[in-house]
Amino acid sequence: MKLFFAINCRMANEPLAKWISILYRFSFMYANSFLKLHNLNAGQLPFLINIVDNPAITQEELSNLLKIDKSTTARAVKTLQLKGFIKKEKDSKDRRNHRLYPTKKALTIRDALRQKGFMWDEILLKGFDEKQKKEIRTILQKLASNAIEYFDKEKKR
Secondary structure, eight states: HHHHHHHHHHHHHHHHHHHHHHHHHEEEEHHHHGGGGTOOTTHHHHHHHHHHHTTEEHHHHHHHHHOOOOOHHHHHHHHHHHTTEEEEEEEESSSOOEEEOOOHHHHHHHHHHHHHHHHHEEEEEEEEOOHHHHHHHHHHHHHHHHHHHHHHHHHHH
């Protein structure tokens, strides 16, 4: 019990970013362990999942959705295209835009990727009851919302 108390006291004196960073790094390690079987990595995963979930999305819309800069999105899209997971087609209404579509290869692994994501959730949420799990999700969504709001205001300055 003393050890738990000491850890909790230390946690209160450290920035949240430390714990978020630890979760982020371990989440990448977990994802990379199964993504390598598909010639993918954790950095490409959010792009692929969002293209699968939003067929015909543009690169700009994808960047805005993920809150990631356009050059990073362009590199990820190019890599996913070269690996055969997505295809680009010119927008019929605006020839300057390209629409992104998942290929059959992407659709084939979609459910397995989601399953692994839910398995990671179970690992992280071990020992929490249903009410706590819901609260954690609500808190994380609020943290993300606060971060987005902060940077949206910063852009306007």
